[in-house]
Amino acid sequence: MREREINKPMRNSRQRAAILEVLKSTKSHPTADWIYEKVREKIPNISLGTVYRNLAVLKEMGKIMELKCGEKCSRYDGNPENHYHFICVNCGQVFDVEGVEVNKKIDQEVSEKNRWEVFHHCMEFYGLCSECSKKNV
Numbered sequence: 001m002r003e004r005e006i007n008k009p010m011r012n013s014r015q016r017a018a019i020l021e022v023l024k025s026t027k028s029h030p031t032a033d034w035i036y037e038k039v040r041e042k043i044p045n046i047s048l049g050t051v052y053r054n055l056a057v058l059k060e061m062g063k064i065m066e067l068k069c070g071e072k073c074s075r076y077d078g079n080p081e082n083h084y085h086f087i088c089v090n091c092g093q094v095f096d097v098e099g100v101e102v103n104k105k106i107d108q109e110v111s112e113k114n115r116w117e118v119f120h121h122c123m124e125f126y127g128l129c130s131e132c133s134k135k136n137v
Contacts, residue, residue, distance in 0.1 A: 023078035029094035088129035
């Protein structure tokens, strides 16, 4: 994506607002294709390219989080605050880790021991979700 002109205000678009609304309404950490299908229910003529461009803009604006999760395609999170995720290795669902705060001490330790400036870190846990665990019993 080309860099925007410095200090150029970014206008809010109907498409961007719809994409953000869809993301804020789910906890499923969807793919761009899933978001595209949901937004098309409200804006039938939206293109997949427009969804991808607006996801990139929303990420750049700090409104959403992009998760790579070791998959071929990214997943998106409507909660931009740094938090941990759990990925089920069986069904592929991605969950927010509840009740565990981000360990900011790790940032400080890595920074001090390596003389780097650390802004944040991400951590993902892999295993079986409760539904998949029940099936394996």
